[in-house]
Amino acid sequence: MSTSDVGREGVEGARPDREAMIGQGGHRPDGRDRDRPGGRRRRGGRGERAMVPDAEFGSYYGKPILNPPVWKAADIAGYxxxxxxxxxxxxxxxxxxxxGRPAAARALKVSSLAAISGSTAALIHDLGRPGRFYNMLRVMKPTSPMSMGSWLLAAYGPAAGAAAVLDVTGLFPRLGHAATAGAAALGPAVAAYTAVLAADTAVPAWHEGYREMPFVFTGSATIAAAGMALVAAPRRETGPMRTAAVCGAALELGAMELMQRRLGVIAEAYREGTAGRLVRAARVLTVAGAATGALLGGRNRTAAALGGAALLAASACTRFGAFHAGMRSAEDPKYTVVPQRERLRERAGEA
Structure with missing residues (x-):
C-alpha cells in the first residue's frame, strides 16, 4: 500500500524501492528477485524500468484539482x-x-470617468465581445457578485460621466451636483466589489482571504484616488487627499498583513514569485508615496506629483500582485488540499 502523501513541502513519504517493476514479482534494490529460490536474478530479466511513474498530486485522468481562471492579467487586474x-x-x-476645492473636484471627476471607461473596456475585452456584458444585465441575481457588479457598473458609469461632463461644461449645475452625489454614493461599492467577486471563486488565495480582501482593495483604491489628486490638482487643495492617502495606506498594509497571517500556507502565494515581487513593491511604494505626500506634498509641487505617482503605482502593484497570487494558488494543489486537511484535523480535535 502506498504511504506517500501531499504536505506543505510537496509529496512526502515516497518509497522508490517499492515501485512496481516489469516482469513477475519484481526486484529488490540489490538486484535479487523476491520470488525466485535463493533470490537469484532472473536471466535476461528486464526489471530496471518502473511501470508506475513518480507520485504526483492531482486528480483523475491527470486533471488538476482546480481549473485556474482563464482571466488575463492585463484585463482583469487592470479592471x-x-x-x-x-x-x-x-x-x-x-x-x-x-x-470648496473646485479644481481638485474637477480633476477627480474627470479621472474617475476615464478610469471607469477603461475598467469597463478591460472587462468587455476579457469577455470577448460587448454583447456578453449586455447579456449579464438581462438578469439581476442578488447572490451573484458578477451579476450585481454588472448592474453596479451600469448605474455608476452614467453618474460618473454626468458629474464630469457637467462640471467641465458648467451646464445644469444642480443636475451636476446630483450626479456627483450619486457617483459618491456608489463609489465605495465600485471600489470594493471586485474583492467580493474574486473571493466568491474557488481560488484559494482569493477565497480564503474573503475577510480581509475587501479592506485591502478599499485601502488600495483610496491611495490611488489620493495619488491622482496629488498629481492633477493644485497642492493648496490637496490637504484632505494627503490625509486620505495616509489612512488608505494604513488600511491596505494592515489588512494585507492580517490576511497573510491568517492564510497560513496559502500566504506563500503572496510572498513568492511574481506575486511576491509585486506585493513587496506595493508595500515600499505605499509607504514612500504616503510619507512624501503627507510631509512634502503641501509644500512642493514636484514632491506632491512624485508622491502621487508612487501611490498610483503602489495600488496597481497590489491589484496585479493579488491577481498573480490567485493564479499561482489555483495551479498548485497544495494550496487546496493542505488547508482542507488542517480544518478537518481541527474539527476532529474539537469533537
Missing part, C-alpha cells in the same frame, strides 16, 4: 485597479466639491 481608482475618486471628488 480591478481602474475600478478602484474610479470609485474612490468619486468619493473624494464629492468631498472636495462640498469643501
Amino acid at each position: 480591478f485597479f481602474l475600478g478602484g481608482l474610479a470609485g474612490a475618486g468619486s468619493v473624494l471628488a464629492a468631498g472636495a466639491q462640498w469643501t
